Amino acid sequence: PRRVVIVGGGLAGHTAAVTLRAAGYDGGITLLTAEPHPPYDRPPLSKELLAGTVDDTTLPTDLADLDVDLRLRCRALRLRPDAVESTGGAHRHDAVILATGSSPIGLAGASRAVHELRTVEDARRLRAALREADSVAVVGAGWVGNEVATRAAALNLKVTVVDAAPTPLARALPAALGEHLVPWFAAQGIDLRLRTLVDGVDERGVRLTDGGRVDADIVVTGIGARPDTGWLLGSGVPLSPDGAVEADATLRAGPGPVYAAGDIVRWPSRLFGARIRVEHWDHAAASARTAARNLLGHAEPYDPVPYFWSDQLGHRLQYVGHHHGADRLVLRGDPAGEDPWTALWFHGERLRAALAVDDPRGARDARRRIAEPDTRSR
Ligand code: FAD
Structure with missing residues (x-):
């Protein structure tokens, strides 16, 4: 493509731009974002930023160095086959990456x-x-x-x-x-x-x-968030009733070269045998990398073991996998005690998901085992 327009300047949009350049793409990249800031990280907003130990969470890579045309305060209003119409005018495109994230309910x-x-x-x-x-x-x-x-x-x-x-x-x-x-x-x-x-x-x-x-x-x-996809109604991009963009296994979401990444996308996971959507940091970055490479002609299926962490109530929680459809929940360790513990979800003999509490090694091991095709419970 001669010009890629990325819509949404969060972690997914940012990562998509960086990945396109890292993969050698030297055409035009326009990044539209409704916010008045260059892309920044959200997880610290409810942690270090509230605590006052951090005030600025701007992502480290400077998009200007990558020759990305970053348009701040620019909200996309409509997707056409050849252009994205926005509050800052129409932006012609040959391919699009949708990464508009979500807003609080x-x-x-x-x-x-x-x-x-x-x-x-x-x-x-x-x-x-x-x-x-x-x-x-x-x-x-x-x-x-x-x-x-x-x-x-x-x-x-x-x-x-x-x-x-x-x-x-x-x-x-x-x-x-x-x-x-x-x-x-x-x-x-x-x-x-x-x-x-x-x-x-x-x-x-x-x-x-x-x-x-x-x-x-x-x-x-804090009662949840909804995908920011209202602007895509009528564009031909398939949307589900909950507002998610319904993509294929390569994160393609339209008849033309339209890909989606981050909070908004639902994709068919072979690993979990289900269409899933994840509203987490690790997935925002990983899906954007896959979407950007696939837009350039790769055909990689996107099939990660989702991962998420949260620091709350004196504990570090790490969740890996996807437990819907699992038929057995096993606890390792004592949730009432002081020591680390882990909850493991199995489907038959296969490990599907884990919640590790103060147990980073447990989370790492579980993630590896979930990704192995013929993992057996041990
Ligand atoms: P977003 O980050 O939502 O970015 C989308 C961008 O698109 C926004 O800048 C938005 O303004 C812009 N946009 C929307 N509509 C339009 C439009 N029409 N035109 C142009 N631009 C538009 N995840 C974890 O894994 N661990 C954590 O501990 C964690 N903590 C979190 C704490 C908080 C307070 C929040 C809010 C989220 C947290 N998350 C955490 C979730 C994680 O931050 C999100 O999953 C991630 O930000 C999703 O990235 P995204 O790029 O898809 O969307």
Whole structure:
């Protein structure tokens, strides 16, 4: 292709541009991003940036050195076969990489401003607000909500976490596993309210559907994110009802040379026998590398063992694989004890996924075993 347009300047868009150049592509590259900043990393936003040990998470490679035409504050509005229409005009293309990531799901019934956490501005605003506040209500005991709660508790704020589910991290982990995390909240001084539904947010804090309330100076929501793909409606790129871009095994997502990477893409995994979508850092980078190489004529199937980490509630959690469809959950070690432990999911004899708690070696071993085609339980 003479000109590749990459839409979305997050980790996936950035990695796609770097990979195209590393692979020897010397045509034009335009990178459109809605944000006012060059690409930056998001995982530190809810960790080091909130803690104040880091303020800038800009990704290290300077795209100008790679002769990438980076267009900031430029939102794509429509994909045509020959051009991307954007708030900054039309950008002609011969091939496209879609990498628009996701945006937080808003909380219904909020009559006052609540904090969300997706951008560096969100994170700086929340950091400043936490410094002024005495109490915080976090809606959603998910990955991001728990990290925020951890940080707020470390600042000695009164922290309450509210979630409708019966266990924390309920969208990611089955209840039989999530229940082992419940005592971690109290150990950090956090009041965890499960099976609790939010009715709305008002001047004093959070109203609950059972008539109760959680009074708090600030309210933070972390109830999930949705792919930013509305602009692709009518473009011919297949979208699923949840907004994901439905790609093939090479991450191609259209009749023309259109590829997708990062949070937005769902692809058929041979390893796991399912179409999967992953909203994590490692996948954003890896899928962008594959998409960029395939756009240049390779035909590599994308079939990784997904990997994700989170630092929360005094523990390092590492998740590898994909446990949907597994039929057996085995615990190694004691979740109630002080030592590292690991949960392993099997399908028949095959290891499919693992959650390692404070056990980086366990996570590494599991990742290797999941990738081996004929792994047997040992
Ligand atoms: P994004 O990072 O969302 O980037 C997409 C970019 O596209 C954005 O800049 C957006 O503004 C732009 N865009 C959107 N629509 C348009 C448009 N129409 N036109 C132009 N530009 C557009 N993952 C982990 O593995 N471990 C962690 O510990 C972890 N912590 C996290 C903490 C936080 C607070 C957050 C928010 C995420 C965390 N993640 C973590 C997830 C990880 O950061 C994401 O999976 C990753 O950022 C996805 O990269 P992406 O490039 O697909 O999308």
